[in-house]
Amino acid sequence: MNSREIAKNRLVEFGIKPSLQRLAIMEYLMNHSTHPTADMIFNDLFPSMPTLSKTTVYNTLRLLAGEGAILSLSIDEKNVRYDGDISNHAHFKCKKCGCLYDLPVEGMNSIHVENKGNLLITECHLYYKGFCERCKSEIV
Amino acid sequence: MNSREIAKNRLVEFGIKPSLQRLAIMEYLMNHSTHPTADMIFNDLFPSMPTLSKTTVYNTLRLLAGEGAILSLSIDEKNVRYDGDISNHAHFKCKKCGCLYDLPVEGMNSIHVENKGNLLITECHLYYKGFCERCKSEIV
DNA sequence: CTTTGTGCAAATTCTTTGCACCAAA
């Protein structure tokens, strides 16, 4: 199964009609673990889809994230980042160079929240910030 | 010790000169656990400080958060929220009404991250999203 | 005096909206 088909399956699984644009964006997110912004996605797809508009990218990302087909990350306060990997994992952002990594996390589901009973929890985001290996050594 | 003095201590502790505006903003954040936006802080302080400008509020919040004297939360993708409580705790936001709570968390420090050795972690944010008690019951 | 903080107005940037056109069922 090629990556286009995998992307299509994800869309269908979440009840989203697989238009050409949506497929391209979904496929892009599943193939790039760079946690791109809407702008990055647009710039990368535009050369091969010259009619694509930024509005469509924004619309599509909002739709996909709203349906749960992708994750929308707010770890970077400037731009929303998107992640095609919807499995449980944490994120790390370097405060110096801005690089953004996935972090595998043990026990992310086992975090105990007191008084959680009253709330219906649907999402959990775990964000770490600090300095990446390269930047860490440059701190004076 | 009154709340103004407590706020002053916090500023001094983090090496920040306690101007009148900074003191007012720091004190506001320590007395309000509402996780306000810059705009809310400005609007609430303005009546008693008519010369206060929104620029100063933004400048001050950036300074305080940068020095670690307050927390800057990105749980709400629209506006940055600020928290005068810098102790370890998680946050919850209702996706329907937008209300924002603190959540006490057991084991927040014990979350195990593999491969953390290469990184210098300085901050950890744990965000839960879902539906609050009131909104939960209104879901159809 | 000299450095630092404040505040107004303007600029910047990310994102959404209004609306017309296009495509598919």
Place this chain on the structure above:
DNA sequence: TTTGGTGCAAAGAATTTGCACAAAG
């Protein structure tokens, strides 16, 4: 032919910047 998707241009909103004035040591 009706519904939904796309895309352009414009609007909107949060935050930052440039610069002049005020304050504090």
